[in-house]
């Protein structure tokens with residue numbers, strides 16, 4: 586479940602700690618503490634395929650057989666580029682167990698995603714840890730309305746695929762600022778009964794917001810479940826819309842993460858008045874119970890440093 590570039594770490598936990606490994610070999614938040622680890626085995630995290638889906642979005646297929654074997658829709662990994670690099674979470678878009686590969690879709694927004702996108706076929710990613718988080722709860726409910734905004738379309742794809750394979754009718758709304766940011770349309774269409782595309786500037790599909798597209802569908806179809814993934818502000822407003830129509834809604838959250846194992850608290854969110862950790866309790870939650878304003882505030886906590894770091898990095902790509 587933990588795959589590193591040169592080594593694999595296996596942790597042992599005492600009965601009184603806070604983190605463990607469940608029967609599916611995924612880390613979960615419980616009362617256990619680590620008291621030791623072994624170093625074993627070698628996985629290289631080699632990039633096998635690389636393709637630009639748009640100027641800012643890269644798709645990479647990576648050799649990672651252990652993660653590919655365990656991965657289910659909704660799982661993510663924590664990736665580190667360079668020995669001293671920061672850790673960032675990325676959804677496992679798809680996996681191929683026969684080839685032992687996972688696919689990541691990366692939107693370049695700052696230093697670490699720039700560094701990752703610069704790697705080429707044959708390069709190795711320093712560390713990949715996963716699969717992390719709970720897989721999506723996939724059931725046959727009837728008609729599922731899926732909404733993906735910007736790079737939220739990447740984590741939405743495996744959910745659309747699984748919902749369809751479970752026998753649901755799937756209607757998907759893809760939304761972005763402009764045409765070049767609508768990604769994976771072909772793949773999403775393959776698993777959707779209907780796809781509606783919304784762009785802010787009208788350069789593709791219908792001009793308007795994701796909520797406009799969703800409301801038009803809600804007014805003509807009985808929707809049994811909605812799924813929303815995208816920028817926090819988009820999830821906030823899609824969730825307010827579905828609440829108005831009493832449609833159960835699931836949101837996959839994109840909080841800041843560091844360790845991804847429930848230890849650091851970086852990904853803390855409030856759901857239904859309770860504190861939850863997105864990495865171990867999520868990433869999906871009942872959207873109507875999420876405190877999106879708190880999430881938005883926490884997401885912007887390091888904005889100034891991130892902007893300076895990105896500017897410095899782009900001016901001097903030496904690290």
Ligand code: FAD
Nearest residue numbers: 673674675676690691692695696697698839840841842891
């Ligand atoms: P920075 O300039 O450092 O940050 C840009 C913005 O990204 C920040 O303002 C903040 O909102 C967010 N961010 C920064 N650091 C982190 C961090 N350590 N963890 C989370 N968010 C951070 N992006 C994709 O492109 N594809 C995906 O499939 C994808 N899946 C995700 C799944 C989960 C569960 C989560 C929580 C996030 C996912 N993201 C995904 C978002 C991705 O992690 C951030 O875009 C990335 O961390 C940005 O880092 P940066 O250094 O490139 O940019």
Ligand code: FES
Nearest residue numbers: 843845847850864
């Ligand atoms: Fe550290 Fe979730 S990322 S607790």
Ligand code: MG
Nearest residue numbers: 671695696697
């Ligand atoms: Mg960063």
